[in-house]
Amino acid sequence: MLRYTATKLGAALVSLALIAVLGFVLFRVLIPGDPVRILTRGAPVTPEGADALRRQYGFDLPLWQQFLRYAGNLLHGDLGTSAQFKVPVAQKIGERVGPTLLLVGVATLIAVALGLWLGTRSAWRRGSRFDRVSTGIALTLWSAPTFWLGLLLLSVTRGLFPSGGITYPDTPPDFWSQAVDTAHHMVLPLITLVAVVYAQYQLVMRSSLVEEMHADHLLTARAKGLRDDRVRRHHAVPNALLPTVTLVFLHLGLVVSGAVTVETVFSWPGLGLLTYEALRFNDVFLLQGTFLVLAAAVVAMNLLADLLYRVLDPRVRAA
Structure with missing residues (x-):
């Protein structure tokens, strides 16, 4: 029973890891357009403000660094901050x-x-x-x-x-x-x-x-x-x-x-x-x-x- 439980639990953890990777790919890689324009819903933003948003959300980093930052935040229960409600x-x-x-x-x-x-x-x-x-x-x-x-x-x-x-x-x-x-x-x-x-x-x-x-x-x-x-x-x-x-x-x-x-x-x-x-x-x-x-x-x-x-x-x- 312990071996069966460990096997199923391991498979579930692998599935969760794949879901986390898929979440990053879907919402960071495959979404077309500038992520800053998506966050601001197309509202006019100064170049300085756009750069500040990119630094705030890590969009200025290489993709692999963004993923490491994303994975580390997930392990600490940090899912980011809502742009709409301004809360975690x-x-x-x-x-x-x-x-x-x-x-x-x-x-x-x-x-x-x-x-x-x-x-x-x-x-x-x-x-x-x-x-x-x-x-x-x-x-x-x-x-x-x-x-x-x-x-x-x-x-x-x-x-x-x-x-x-x-x-x-x-x-x-x-x-x-x-x-x-x-x-x-x-x-x-x-x-x-x-x-x-x-x-x-x-x-x-x-x-x-x-x-x-x-x-x-x-x-x-x-x-x-x-x-x-x-x-x-x-x-x-x-x-x-x-x-x-x-x-x-x-x-x-x-x-x-x-x-x-x-x-x-x-x-x-x-x-x-x-x-x-x-x-x-x-x-x-x-x-x-x-x-x-x-x-x-x-x-x-x-x-x-x-x-x-x-x-x-x-x-x-x-x-």
């Missing part, structure tokens, strides 16, 4: 992580519970009206663009729920008032995110359980006289859960990065909206920081999925 990028990202984790965490819990329940019922009643309707809805929602679904909900529920933000400015500062107001603001972005995500879990769970229903050990369990509900709960579902659990953790990092459109549509003050603001204002260092954080989240969730899969599946341990 790490500080700005830290302010926005909480709302994203709240939205994505609650959405994932609801999507997993709903997807597993619907997938189990659909597979066990394969070919029924319930199976056809629930699978058709899941396929439709899975193919629907996230931003379009969010805009549709805003149009349909106009006035019933807040259309943006996380709380009202005049909400009392006590915990319960803030919690209720946050939950009220979270309804529409939560429904949008759940509607897109749960469908994948349902379809994967249905497919896994359909394959599991023909396994020999289920025939043996039925031959022993076990009731159908007990065969499903204790024999079929646990084995069919393995691919779905893996998908949940593999997809969790992607959900964090995929919340960009949802947060932008509903002005939810998380990492997704921060990424949109960085794109809109050409804030290179902020955009680079959000890219690194979101990519690192995907790598971390992949590592957690690998470790958890070994715990859940004895065949992986035997191999």
Whole structure:
């Protein structure tokens, strides 16, 4: 187990290193034009001011020295300074992580519970009206663009729920008032995110359980006289859960990065909206920081999925 963990952890560290290199190449090498003009958004700058900015951000150094400076800053947790907000990028990202984790965490819990329940019922009643309707809805929602679904909900529920933000400015500062107001603001972005995500879990769970229903050990369990509900709960579902659990953790990092459109549509003050603001204002260092954080989240969730899969599946341990 220690050797397996060390191997996966080493692979994750290599992936993080490659992501760091890719972040430097994308935002320092491949971006066309003068970086000073990008930082100033094309505003007129005197030659002396432009030189001062180049020295401040290290653009006057050779490329290999820029990379060494960039790598050293990363090792110390320094992601640079936001040209838009005039604060360290790490500080700005830290302010926005909480709302994203709240939205994505609650959405994932609801999507997993709903997807597993619907997938189990659909597979066990394969070919029924319930199976056809629930699978058709899941396929439709899975193919629907996230931003379009969010805009549709805003149009349909106009006035019933807040259309943006996380709380009202005049909400009392006590915990319960803030919690209720946050939950009220979270309804529409939560429904949008759940509607897109749960469908994948349902379809994967249905497919896994359909394959599991023909396994020999289920025939043996039925031959022993076990009731159908007990065969499903204790024999079929646990084995069919393995691919779905893996998908949940593999997809969790992607959900964090995929919340960009949802947060932008509903002005939810998380990492997704921060990424949109960085794109809109050409804030290179902020955009680079959000890219690194979101990519690192995907790598971390992949590592957690690998470790958890070994715990859940004895065949992986035997191999």
